[in-house]
Amino acid sequence: NLEPATQRKVVKKFISNSNKQIFITTHSTDILKMFKLDQILYMNENIIKVLPKIDSGIDKYFRSAAEYQVLSSLFSKAVLLVEGDAELGGVPIISKAYDDFLEDRYITLIRCQGKDNIIRFAKFFNEL
Numbered sequence: 001n002l003e004p005a006t007q008r009k010v011v012k013k014f015i016s017n018s019n020k021q022i023f024i025t026t027h028s029t030d031i032l033k034m035f036k037l038d039q040i041l042y043m044n045e046n047i048i049k050v051l052p053k054i055d056s057g058i059d060k061y062f063r064s065a066a067e068y069q070v071l072s073s074l075f076s077k078a079v080l081l082v083e084g085d086a087e088l089g090g091v092p093i094i095s096k097a098y099d100d101f102l103e104d105r106y107i108t109l110i111r112c113q114g115k116d117n118i119i120r121f122a123k124f125f126n127e128l
Helices: 004-016 059-074 085-097 115-125
Strands: 041-044 047-050 077-082 106-111
Touching: 059 115, 077 085, 077 115, 085 106
Parallel strands: 077 106
Antiparallel strands: 041 047
8 A cells, every 4th residue: 555656666675686586466557667568477367477569560659658558457347449639538528427437347548549559459458
C-alpha cells in the first residue's frame, strides 16, 4: 500500500544493491513501468509466460507510449482497442451514460493510432 513514488524508490533500492536476479510480484503498474516489456513475466492459467512482442510495424515513438497502456491492461479483464484520440476521449463519456460500463467491468482502453495498428494490437492481445 505504498504510494507510487515510494514503490519506485523501494524497487530502485533493491535493484541497485544487488548483482543477483530479483523476482518481484506486483499489481502495481508503477513498478511494472520501471522495467522493459521483455523483462516482465506473467502467469496465465498457472503457466508463467513472457509478454509477446509489440509488432515492430508500430511506430517506434508510439510503441514506447503504448507499452504503458499495455502494462495497465495486464490487470484488466478486457481491453477495448480504439483508433485514436477522439475515441479515447469519447468512449469513456459514453460509458458513464451506461453506469460506468468500462470501469465497472475492468476494461482498459488502448489507443492504437490508426486502423492498421488496431490489427497489430489485436494480434498482440490474442497472443497474450
